[in-house]
Every structure is written in C-alpha cells, then in structure tokens.
Amino acid sequence: MHRIWMIINHELHHYVSRPLYLLTMLVAPIFVCFFFLSLMDEGAPDDMPIAMVDQDCSKTSRNLARTLNTFKGTHIALQAKDFTEARRAVQRREVYGIFVIPENFECDIMASRQPKLTFYTNGAYFIPSSLQMSDMTTMCVLAAGAASRSVLLAKGATDEQAQALLQPIVVDRHTLSNHSTNYPVYLCTTIMPAIYNILIMLLTVYLLGMEVKNGHSRTLLEMSNGNILLALVAKLLPSTVIFTLVLMGMNSVMYHYLGFPCENGILRMHITSLLLVLASQSLSIFFYGLLPIMRIALSLASFWGVMSITMSGFTFPTSAFPNVMKIWPNLFPMRHHFLIYNDQALNGYDLYYSMPHIAALLAFTLLPILVMGRIQRVYEEMSYEL
DSSP: OOHHHHHHHHHHHHHHHHHHIIIIIHHHHHHHHHHHHHTTTSSSSOOOEEEEEEEOSSSHHHHHHHHHHSSSTTEEEEESSSHHHHHHHHTTOOOEEEEEEETTTTHHHHHHTTHHHHHEETTTTTTHHHHHHHHHHHHHHHHHHHHHHHHHHHHOHHHHHHHHHOOOOOOOOOOOOSOOOOHHHHHHHHHHHHHHHHHHHHHHHHHHHHHTTTHHHHHHHHHHHTHHHHHHHHHHHHHHHHHHHHHHHHHIIIIIIIIOOTTTTTHHHHHHHHHHHHHHHHHHHHHHHHHHHHHHHHHHHHHHHHHHHTTSSSSSSGGSOOGGTTGGGGGGGGHHHHHHHHIIIISSOOOOHHHHHHHHHHHTTTTGGGGHHHHHHHHHHHHOOO
C-alpha cells in the first residue's frame, strides 16, 4: 500500500503540473455534456421549413396546406409561385422539402379522377428529410381519406359505414422504450459516453507514453519494486476514479435531472460506466504494449474510439452489416455499453440478459496481461521513439 500511495502521489503531481490532464478529464466532458444536451433540449426537431407550390388555389388546396402546416415537424415557410422557385429555395438551403398541389385538384377530386399530389425532400439532410417525408405522406393519406369519405357520404353511406370502408383494420400503435420519440434519449445517452471513451483511450496511451518520454519510467518501476502490474494499476487508478466519476455525473444529469428513461435504476448504469472505463483503459494499455511508439499507439486508440461510434449500432443496425463484418462490433467496448444501456435503462430487462455484455467488458480488462512483459522492457530501456 505504501508503494501504491507513492505512485498515486507521483501521478497526482503530474495532473496538477500539466493543465492538459484536467482539461481532458474534466473540462472537455463538461463541454460535451452541455453542448449536446443544450443542442437537443427540445427533444426532437420541429417546424422545419418546406415550400408549398399551390397550382390550384382552391378552398380544398388551402385547407390541405393549413392542415399540413399544423404538423409539428413541418412549417410552410415559402408559398412559391411555381416549382422552379421552390427548387431554387431548396438549392439555397432555405427549405428542406417541396409540396406540390396540381392544377384542377379540387375539380379532379369531385370528378373522382384521382389527382396526384407530389412532394420532394432533400435527402442530403437525413433527419429533416425523414420527418418531413412522414408528415407529407400522412397528409396525403388524410387527404385521400377525406375525399373518399365525401364521395361515400354523397352516395348515401352513413359515417360508420364510410369509416369502416376507409379503415377496415384499426391500427393500435405503441412506441416502446422511448415513448415520446425523444432524440436525446437515444443520441445523448450513447454519443456522450462514446466521445468521452475516445478521450479515455487517448489519455491513457498518453499517460503511459509520457513516462518513457520524460525519463520517469525507471523511477516508476523502482517505486513499484519492479512490479509492472502494480506500477500500471497505481498509475492509472487516479484517472480511473476521475473518469468514472465524470461518467456517473453524466448519468445523474441525464437520468435524474432531465428524466431520461432508466427502468432498472441508475446504479446499474453507474456500474456499466465503471466497466466501460476499465475496458477502455485496458484496451489502451494493450495498444501501447502492442505498438510501444506513442504516436502510433495514439493513432490506433483514436481510430478504435472513433470507429466504435459507427460500430456500436445505435445509428446503423449491426444486423444490416455484411456477414463478414457482423463479428467486428463485439471488439468495441462501446458496443457492449450500448446494449447494456438498451437492456437495463430503456427496456428494464432482468440483469441476466446483460450478462454476456458484462462478461465481454470484463474480458477486455484481461488484455494487458498479454503485453505486460513488453511494456516492462520498454520502461526499463526507456526507448522512446518519435
């Protein structure tokens, strides 16, 4: 214990003497937390602008436009004279979509000639395009239903008969887990730990490499009586505590203050955060032992951290990956953190269903054993390479 405290004091002295450490551990994650939570504080984007091209200018077309404008995600920002004007507005990025009502729209409805409503969305902006596509599709379905209902009533059908013909099967839809379709619930809860995971991996490699660069590696081994495992555990223990407390603070802000869903209690998410920190640090030790040149190990750690955002499956489902790629997500700690979050916080499953992912995170902590001998040789020789 005396040797452990000596190394911890040695490490804390480094933290205080170099602002970079505290900046990476504390200031950067606080900024990330504030940035993403304030960026999406409304929950979901709404009132996204579109252009309306009304070539009919009838009472029916105006009612249709007013109804579309009441949708939460859509706002008619431009009443264009023709399609060319609307297209230029899209090219200037003033609107994200175009809704076109053709000439003789009302007359064609009355004559049962099936008028065609046309709408366009800008797929370069994925989220606005998807939400506006949903709103405009719904509007077209409602318009078609209203027209059919008017025809049926004119032919003598009752309201009940018309409704049964228009909607023979009633859909009772329920959104599980994220009931309000709140974007921060599935984005912030994963993207913030993922960004911090990159910082954890980079800083861990940096801490290991700076001992050799500054010529302190032999001193570290002397304080640990030549036990490289004791030296690394004691050296990284302060950063482990800080990283874990920061992630726990993020959890408290999201699940307590903002009220994000957390079905099985916040304690399980705190434990998951600790496992993520240990797994990420262990993976970084493995990278440094595998390639004990700091710039190469930093590059590998940053690549692995950035790829974990893509490979975790919270933006693009891993089930849609090519078969040869489906095994790769399991090599990223963030993938298992994401699945534990889904099971425990969102769905409220029994802990039994998360045990494979907990075991995977614990398995990452065994990786440094494979490179301990190599790191000890590097520390003894103090062979620092640019």
